[in-house]
Amino acid sequence: MNYLTATKNKKYLMYISQNYSYAILRPIQAAILANGGEVRWFLQGVAVNPNFLKKEEKRLNTIEDIHEWKPDATFAPANLIPTFFPGIKVGVFHGFDAGKLDKKGNNDHLKARGCFDLYCTQGPNTTIPFKALQRKLGYFKVTETGWPALDRLFDGITETPYTNKSDTRPTLLICSTFSKRLSLAPKLYEQIKHFSETGKWRILMQFHPKMPTELVSKYKALSNQNLTFIETDDVVPLLKSADVMLCDTSSVLLMFLVQRKPVVTFCNNAPAEHLLNVTDPNKVEEALEQAFTYPKTLMKNIESYCQELHPYTDGQSSQRVLNAANEFLQSNEKLKPKPLNVIRNFKMRKKLNYWKW
Structure with missing residues (x-):
């Protein structure tokens, strides 16, 4: 059965707490609307800018609004979601597993926190551990779908707002996390300043939204005809525009x-054969020169890794997510009860100031 036909007249809520979540959930929204469903958005917390909502996108402002609307399913690119929302809760992840560890040394990506009914995983290296958790815990289902945020990478459109046909130089994209311990930004300033002055490459820069403002300002000051600093909630056009x-x-x-x-x-923190990893700032330029040649062995290693990470290049992951949610809704699958998570649920209710039961 094609469960996409079950979308018609159903209600789907998009739950976000960060600006980058807009780009993750909009491909799912497009699939829902194309198949006759309804969509609403709920923006949780001050980190989300409501101005990024498009004119045609409809928002629910309170938990009471959500209960009155009664969504059949809520999609969330987050680790946590209120369990007191109506309908099933679908986790679609806010990023890939980059090997980051929590304070106890555990992989923070591969955790089930008692919130979701369905996890839509990105590829085998996410699916396998979550399937193991499914068998162990029994209160959620796992379906491998690919990641909706990447659908536009494979839509065949090559031109973006950052494309410059008149500039034939190779394009370098520089991105960094915000953690002081892990970020390249405080450590490679002199090298990046040098790159911006030599003009060997066309450089685009984008930092994590939580990057300290003093570092953002420092790098913005480097902007010239060779380097463009970009602040955006949607990195996909940037990714499509760069060569390395x-x-x-x-x-x-x-x-x-x-x-x-x-x-x-x-x-x-997890160097491997699919990456060109350096630890000496003075070796960065040499590694970049090598990367721009697309070495055969490196490209072969990248392909092997991508088959485990995210093998889907058809741009249809959002359709598979919607299909998985509808299948779950129609299956009436009996799962174990979710853990009570008293403290976590209390904190969530306090954050949202919602005390009805």
Whole structure:
């Protein structure tokens, strides 16, 4: 059965707490609307800018509004979601597993926190551990779908707002995470300043939204005809516009990599054969020069890694997510009860100031 036909007249809520979540959920919204469903948005917290909502996108402002509207399913690119929302809760992830560890040394990406009914995983290296958790815990289902945020990478459109046909230089995209310990930004300033002055490459720069403002200002001051600093909630056009990326441990490097393009990392915490990792600032330029040649062995390693990370290049992951949600809704599958999570649920209710039961 094609469960997309079950979308008609159903209601789907998009739950976001960060600006980058707009770009993750909009491909799912497009699939829903194309198949006759309804969509609403709920923006949680001050980190989300409501001005990024498009004119035609409809918002629910309170938890009471959500209960009155009664969504059949809520999609969230987050680790947590209120369990007291109506309908099923679908986790679609806010990024890839970049190997980051929590304070206890555990992989923070591969956790089930008692909130979701369905996880839509990105590829085998996410699906396999979550399937193991599914068998162990029993209160959620796992379906491999690919990641909706990447659908536009494979839509065949090559021109973006950052494309410059008159500039034939290779394009370098520099991205960085915000963590002082992991970020390349405080450590490679002199090298990047040098790149911006020599003009060997056309450089685009974009930082994590939580990057300290003093670092953002410092790098903005480097802007010239060779380097453009960009602040955006949507990195996909940037990823499509560059030939090579310079990054650290930010999971955005994996979004770039699935295009089968090389990434040079500085002090990556999980260096491997699909990356060109350097630990000496003076070796960065040499590594970038190598990356721009697209070495055969490196490209072969990238392809092998992408088959585990995100094998889908058809731009249809959002359709598969919607299909998985509808299948779950129609299956009436009996799962174990979610854990009570008393403290976590209390904190969530307090954050949202909602005390009805």
